[in-house]
Amino acid sequence: MAQFVQALALGVLIGGIYALMASGLTLIFGVLRIVNIAQGAFLILVATFTWWLWRATGLDPILASVITAPLMFGLGWVLYRFVISRIRGQAASMSVLLTFGLALVIEGVLNIVTGNRFRSATPAYFEESFRLGDILLPKAQVYGFLAAVAVLGGLYLVLTRTWTGRAIRATSQNPSAAALVGIGATATAALAFALGSASAGVGGSILSVLYPFFPASHYDWISRLLGIVVLGGMGSLPGALCGALILGLAETLTATYGSLQWSTLVFYLVIMVVLLVRPQGLFGARLREDAA
Amino acid sequence: MNFLRRIPRQHLIAGIVLLLLVLYPVVNPWQPYPQGVMLIAFLLAIQASSWNIISGYAGYISLGHSMFLGLGSYTAAIIALHTGVNPLWVAPLGGVTAVVIAIVFGSVVLRTRGHAFVIITIALLLSAQIVATNWDGLTNGSDGITLELPFWSADFQNIPFYYAFLILLVLTVLFSAWIARTKFGTGLIAIREDEGKAASIGVNTTVFKILAYAASSFFIGAAGGVYAYYQTFLNPVGAFAILGSVLIVLSALLGGRGSLYGPVIGAFIVSLVNEAATVYGGSTQSRVLILGLILVAVVLFLPAGLLPTLQAAWRKRHPVETKYTDQTGALSHQTVAVVRERLPDAPVTPGPLLEVRGVSKRFGGLVAVDNADLTVERGSITALIGPNGSGKTTLFNLITGNMPVDSGTITFNGKRIEKLAPWTRGHLGLGRTFQVTRLFKDMTVLQNVVAPLPDGRLRTMFADAVSGHEAARARDLLGVVGLARFADQRAGELSYGQQKLVELAQVLMLSPELILLDEPAGGVNPSLLGRLTGVIRELNQAGVTFLVVEHNIPLVLDLCDPVHVFARGSCIASGPPQQIREDPVVLDAYLGDDWRPQDAHA
Structure with missing residues (x-):
């Protein structure tokens, strides 16, 4: 029993962190209709940078997100304004290919600059745990979870309580109507892409402590994150939360009762089953397409 | 050598390249590296x-x-x-x-x-x-x-x-x-x-x-x-x-996605670049960067790919003249034969062809179609009019299956269809046009008309679309709407009114028993409109039933009988045009107080 509760607790912690990582992807898709294949590469880029910062200055990797998030916000904004916005109005598949290309460029640069080997940031609390009765909660996981929840909460507040957030949501629902009431489409899109990238900033810093990574790890990550988004329903933030929790639980439960190697497969299996029953994903809405 | 000229140039070049590739090991046998x-x-x-x-x-x-x-x-x-x-x-x-x-x-x-x-x-x-x-x-x-x-x-x-x-x-x-x-x-x-x-x-x-x-x-x-x-x-x-996938995607994109030889050309280029990068550029590390940069550059600057871009440039320099082949003969007696080809020979018997009973559709809090009833008699040209937002187009979408119904039944030719996929309804003989034309703009006019599948059989699916019976039939149907000379033009290059006619020809390819027309007159100039109504009447003579949504009231009152009036998601009045134009309920809900019956012929 304790083993089960332990697995559940770990699953929720990891799920929260996955939710943060997937939120950027789903935000970018919701507003821009772009599947950002480079989101995984963003995570690895940030993780590598965080690792370097931690080695050079001893700055706590999770705290480093205070630096990495704004940096990624800037990078996302620049990438959107100068690269991605150039293909607006073209077929959606072009954005997939473009962001795939960007992911490769980031991977290639990391390969050349940092070399092709595994890394992991190991601060002092790396191997310590909090004890709750029979349950052990690794400190790194807990700190990461708290940071993720704080950032997700902040993101939620920005989207619902500020003019900027309303502009982003308006654009995601109807870009041309939003433009008619004075919301600049390009500026809002750039902002959404920057916000999505910034969430990868925090996510990547957390990742550097929790998982060993190397430049080509981004394929694993993007595949997991995309799985979460498909499972939850493309573009739905609550869907991403739910999908992330399912992935977290599937992984920890499979690792506890089966073996770690198969945990990712179990998650993909869950996706397949969900898609069989609900092709649009758990929270995916089918909106009317006639009133364009 | 005359027959060689008749082979399209690209196939000729491909054949020559293939011959060289076949001969290469024979000519140059002791070169394992290039091989x-x-x-x-x-x-x-x-x-x-x-x-x-x-x-x-x-x-x-x-x-x-x-x-x-x-x-x-x-x-x-x-x-x-x-x-x-x-x-x-x-x-x-x-x-x-x-x-x-x-x-x-x-x-x-x-x-x-x-x-x-x-x-x-x-x-x-x-x-x-x-x-x-x-x-x-x-x-x-x-x-x-x-x-x-x-x-x-x-x-x-x-x-x-x-x-x-x-x-x-x-x-x-x-x-x-x-x-x-x-x-x-x-x-x-x-x-x-x-x-x-x-x-x-x-x-x-x-x-x-x-x-x-x-x-x-x-x-x-x-x-x-x-x-x-x-x-x-x-x-x-x-x-x-995954690098293998990267090479595949890059090759096809660089050479020209969607073209026949583009991906092959792209693959040769990418292979050579990849080989060069391995020999001169060091390890896999730099290869990923190089491939990524090329992919980004191709998407941004050469999205169509090499081959299609070159072909477009070639066409610009060597424009092909439009062949004016027909014109006389359009709308001839051939119409009936062409359209009826796949229909049963039985004469049109009166009775309901389409019956909508108690159908509803909600979008969140908005009830777009509210418990609606509608009957279309076989052989009629039935009109559906009503103010904007009254649910006409949504009802169309429910009938053709572009959206699922929330409740109610739809019967077509005695068969319940509300749960069927849109294409199955098409196979049963239900065709539609769209309010804003939705032709496939990058395909030629002829390809647009060949595309529809009147049934779900494999034989039809793998029938030749470029020549043979299907293409001939498509040309005939283009003749019916008087546009055969535009057959090889890109559909997106036609005027809006012409696109509406092509969309009609496209629907006719299904040999439909019932055609739903969503605002056929919207944006069409008067002379084309004359042609359009002529075609509709002619087809109706040939046994095709029509359901028309239209805001052009004089046209509706002239062309259609009976007329159904929709408001707030359901039918509020039905009857022959003379009756509808004097009905106080209709005047109130749609036509307005300043509508005078004599305007109908203005």
């Missing part, structure tokens, strides 16, 4: 050309296509290991494995539109790697499988592999060319351009996409079997490398 580079280029070309079927023709991008190469390799290697058969002879079974996997996963993911597919393709590739690594008993895990060396004398070097890959490449290109010629291929392009519209003209989009995915996997899987033997060793990381 090795070439056969890897053939392998990449096989993959890019196959990828083009699902991602170029149908527009569904796969980022994990190298998985099929790995599946084929493992299939052939495992069979060879357990039975002792030479992997070369069981290589086609690699293709079979690839097809089975494509169909199984395609049927799960391809039922929806949009992005789930691209995502699953990456996930599948990584999953395949995980399975190959962990299923020790079958695959030998990460140690991999070692195969015997080729059975032929070392004197032949890799020449047998060279020819094996070349033959597979020729088969792949022929297969792709054949697909592009069929109605299946036209349907795939229709899906790429506008999937909802494709479904409404009888294209079973789900089956088409799954078949396209399967078709794009077979030759890669078969080539995988040969490749395993060529390498004599395979392991999970090498067999399911």
Whole structure:
């Protein structure tokens, strides 16, 4: 029993962190209709940078997100304004290919600059745990979870309580109507892409402590994150939360009762089953397409 | 040499290049290095050309296509290991494995539109790697499988592999060319351009996409079997490398996605660049960066790809004159025969053809269609009028299946259809046009008209779309609407009114018993409108029933009988036009107080 509760607790912690990582992807898709294949590469880029910062200055990797998030916000904004916005109005598949290309460029640069080997940031609390009765909660996981929840909460507040957030949501629902009431489409899109990238900033810093990574790890990550988004329903933030929790639980439960190697497969299996029953994903809405 | 001139120039060039490639090992036999580079280029070309079927023709991008190469390799290697058969002879079974996997996963993911597919393709590739690594008993895990060396004398070097890959490449290109010629291929392009519209003209989009995915996997899987033997060793990381997928995508994109030879040309270029990067650029590290930069550059600056861009430039310099072939003869007596071809010969018997009973549709809090009833009599031209937002177009979408009903029944020709897929309703004889025309703008006018499928049979699906009966019929139908001379023009280049007529011809290809016209007169100039109403009357004479949504009231009162008036999601009045134009309820809800009956003829 304790083993089960332990697995559940770990699953929720990891799920929260996955939710943060997937939120950027789903935000970018919701507003821009772009599947950002480079989101995984963003995570690895940030993780590598965080690792370097931690080695050079001893700055706590999770705290480093205070630096990495704004940096990624800037990078996302620049990438959107100068690269991605150039293909607006073209077929959606072009954005997939473009962001795939960007992911490769980031991977290639990391390969050349940092070399092709595994890394992991190991601060002092790396191997310590909090004890709750029979349950052990690794400190790194807990700190990461708290940071993720704080950032997700902040993101939620920005989207619902500020003019900027309303502009982003308006654009995601109807870009041309939003433009008619004075919301600049390009500026809002750039902002959404920057916000999505910034969430990868925090996510990547957390990742550097929790998982060993190397430049080509981004394929694993993007595949997991995309799985979460498909499972939850493309573009739905609550869907991403739910999908992330399912992935977290599937992984920890499979690792506890089966073996770690198969945990990712179990998650993909869950996706397949969900898609069989609900092709649009758990929270995916089918909106009317006639009133364009 | 006269017959050579009649072969299109691109096929002629391809033939000459093929001849040179066939002769190359004979002319220059003792050069293992260039042969090795070439056969890897053939392998990449096989993959890019196959990828083009699902991602170029149908527009569904796969980022994990190298998985099929790995599946084929493992299939052939495992069979060879357990039975002792030479992997070369069981290589086609690699293709079979690839097809089975494509169909199984395609049927799960391809039922929806949009992005789930691209995502699953990456996930599948990584999953395949995980399975190959962990299923020790079958695959030998990460140690991999070692195969015997080729059975032929070392004197032949890799020449047998060279020819094996070349033959597979020729088969792949022929297969792709054949697909592009069929109605299946036209349907795939229709899906790429506008999937909802494709479904409404009888294209079973789900089956088409799954078949396209399967078709794009077979030759890669078969080539995988040969490749395993060529390498004599395979392991999970090498067999399911994502870099392989990158090369495929890049090749097809660079050469020209959706064109026949583009992916092959792209594969040769990418292979050479890749080889050069390996020799001069150092390790894999810099290769990823170089490939990534090229991919970004191609998407940004050469999105159509080399071949289509060059072809467009060539066409600009050498414009083809529009052939003015018909004009007289349009709207001739031939109309009836052409349209009725697939209809039963029975004379039109009166009675209801379409019955809508108690149908409702909600969008969140908005009730767009509220418990609506509507009957369309066989042989009539029935009108549906009403203010904007009264639910007319939504009702159309419910009848044709573009949206599911929330409740109520729809009966067509005595058969309940409200649960059927849009294409099945099309096969039953239900056709529609759209309020804003939705032609496939990058296809020619003729391709647009050939695309519809009047039934779901495989024979129809794989019928020739470029020549033969279907194309002839499409030309006839273009003649019916008087646009045959535009047959080879791109549909997007036509005027709006002409596009409306092409859309009508497209629907006629379904040989429909009932055609739903959504605002046929909107944006059409008066002279074209005259032609349009003429065609509608003529077709009606031939036994086609019409349901028309239209705001042009004089036209409605002139053309249609009976007229149904819709307001707030249901029918508030029905009757012959004379009665409707004086009905106080209708005047209040739609026409307004200042409508005077005599305006009808103004």
